[in-house]
Amino acid sequence: MGLTADQIRASLDALAEVEPAFATALARIGYPAPRYRGPGYSTLLRTIVGQQVSVASAAAVYAKLEAVLSEAGLGSPDDPLAILAASDEQLRAAGLSRQKAGYARSLADEVASGRLDLTALPADDEEAIAQLVRVKGIGRWSAEIYLLFAEGRADIWPAGDLAVQIEVGRILGHETRPSEKLTREVAEAWRPHRGAAAIFAWHHYGADMTVL
Template structure:
């Protein structure tokens, strides 16, 4: 298995997409250049990232950030993992605003970390992205979409297409001028020409969806 570095050559990815999909290429020209996600360059702790993803689920970014800040203060640490989460009981988590189900998910994550079931960043560097998904989705509260956001925004894997993401589907619908959203299966087939840079296509599809839905305002899609 080859070593996977965080991030990839975005200029090469852009040229590939423009060369292989004329419909997307027109939108790329309209949107303009995108910056690489800043999370590619930041220190990355998979357990901490997963814990934050659990807290952020189904909440606005502002509300979730407030809850995370309370938890950090309660455990006296900026890192959420087994050792620090052990400093607070479930009642304490609830007092911070963490729901019962999310508290259970955080405990399951901590248990799996202690059991050695959560790959480290170093281990992930030698794993195919499908293997990373397979390793992490057994964690309570962690689904494929959550892992895909990690693969896109933190690990910088080049060929990730989150076909269940509504924004991705809306972007593809607009690129093709379709009257309906593509199904995940249709989008999977549609995106074959974007490989091996489907991540960069995804970032453009999100931006295209933002242009349609929010007057150009960028929708946060990762707590990273």
């Protein structure tokens, strides 16, 4: 489970105490809603399926993948053994590119073999990220999003996210979008509440888009 509404509120209130710009933005647009993703293999598989496509397109591909595997008698894509048993042609028929099919197989193999135990990731955030990014197709951003939304780790900071960079710049009054490096640096003072800061940045981005 991700951060709860109460956890987000408490963290943002704490951030507003140390960063006046957050207090101003919070007063203007209010608190964000929680964002949840179920922990486990299927969430990471959906992350791979959704890379570089819209949310609607990703949902359509996943639904097609479910249909193809079911029709073939292989079961559900939520079972890594089903992905491993599927042929390249079946995965392509579901809409997965050759690259994404390879990524899906890599993830399925890591989980099915027990090399990646998603129920027992290290408590240390950086160690957990390191385990996740060993999977082909899972980069740092995907690992951070998983840990934030599926495990509710409170201090995850996806500084490589473009929307986070844009909104951190807007909230702090920068003239240009800060780099990933600068986005990480300015957030050091926000520990251990950076997960809520990221959620608020996405909320701020949505509010700005609404105004536009």
